[in-house]
Amino acid sequence: MMNRRKLLAMAALAATVPYAASVQAAEEPLKVGFVYVGPVGDAGWTYAHDQGRLEMEKALGGKVKSTFVESVPEGADSERVIRKLATDGNKLIFTTSFGYMNPTEKVAKAFPSIVFEHATGFKTGKNMGTYETRLYEGAYLLGVIAGKMTKTNTLGFVASFPIPEVIRNVNAFTLGAQSVNPNIKTKVIWVNSWYDPAKERQAAETMIAQGADVLSQNTDSPATLQAAQEKGVYAFGWDSDMAKFAPKAHLTAATNNWGGYYADTVKAVMAGTWKPTDIHGGIKEGMVKMSPLNPAVTPDAAKAYEAKLKVLSDGSFHPFQGPIKDQTGKVRVAAGAVMPMKELLSLNYYVQGVEGAIPK
Known part of the structure; x- marks a missing residue:
């Protein structure tokens, strides 16, 4: 407080x-x-x-x-x-x-x-x-766990609308995963709704069929988690702790x-x-909180997660800290620099490693 x-x-x-x-x-x-x-x-x-x-x-x-x-x-x-x-x-x-x-x-x-x-x-x-x-801080932390837990190096993200807020979270999730696993690729499906359990489930199932074995989301229902549990893969809660809906699949949540x-x-x-x-x-101010880790999170993943949580909590690290490249390989944030808030608030491109194109 x-x-x-x-x-x-x-x-x-x-x-x-x-x-x-x-x-x-x-x-x-x-x-x-x-x-x-x-x-x-x-x-x-x-x-x-x-x-x-x-x-x-x-x-x-x-x-x-x-x-x-x-x-x-x-x-x-x-x-x-x-x-x-x-x-x-x-x-x-x-x-x-x-x-x-x-x-x-x-x-x-x-x-x-x-x-x-x-x-x-x-x-x-x-x-x-x-x-x-700054929920993108939470998305980054989810990515750190995903990058350590994936076996296919393919992650999935169920996205709502292609606005800067959501693009930030897709990118932060990918950057977090790449910080511990440079081979990561992120698939994204846009459902054009904040809350549509049927569309969210369908998107999750599609990406799982395409090889994604850890999923995140910027949508409001637990349908992505439920699909993940049914298919035997992992996923994360979003905005609130969703563990009760899929206790085996739910690794943690950014809330x-x-x-x-x-x-x-x-x-x-x-x-x-x-x-x-x-x-x-954000996390430093107590407005973003992470829910408890599932025991399924490996010690290696938990250690990497706790290390990044610490530096986000004390303000010594920023998820959009360079070097950052976009999909074309162009350097958008130089090494040692941090993306300015103005650019974060108007973000309209994917970072390197995210597949596909942002819908117009």
Whole structure:
């Protein structure tokens, strides 16, 4: 919690336009609304956000009253939902998917006395901040284990939409694997959905048939893990611990820990100290956490994983640390350099070792 508070405080000091939030009367709980792209039971992205909401409520007790709307499609329909939460009296609204960015910005301009926080986007305003986790750090760690555990040197990745956020995770997973096994190749299948268990399963089964024996994902259901267990290969959870769905296949999970951030943001709004920020919290800040390792993880793989977890935790290592080459062999990050955040946030190419092309 302390690290998150420091992160918020530093970002707030850097903000150039303060937001004059009205402090709630002591007896009135702050009404907080959440917009979710999937169902709260998806076991992944939305589930993790809702666990964060519940953790926030537990931490703040009667000082906060929250509500959520689940399975809201990205695009025009989300604007209607966001606007409804604003007119219902919510003083803080979290919109939790990339496709909500423009609708959130539009509604925020129409309701200047309400605070809006958008997950994974890049647009901010006087009453609109952005936040996300550096989950690519977790993807890198999954890759380290995969690179040690694979027998075919072929990994699989079930991907949602070809946006920078997801491309970062595909690349980080591959770079992590290559750091311990230079012969790694990663196959990617894009399902064009955040949550579609049938498509996710089909993609996983296809890559397994093509020789992939360790799978990762940037989708929200446990279908990839379940397919892996049925086929006798390994896979990882994503956004939350999915071990209960496939205990033999689930090696570990890269998880988002939103509760502390949500609680700290609510406190800032109630205190009238909130300012628009652009937060990127990772393992060091406690916003990305790894679930326990499966006993099936070999001692060699566990040792490599723990070594990289340590340097990510103390901030002395970055997953996108050079040398990094793209698919054509062009050097994108020189040895000793780190990819700038601006490039990370707009990443639109595969690193060397990822097969296929990014869909247009």
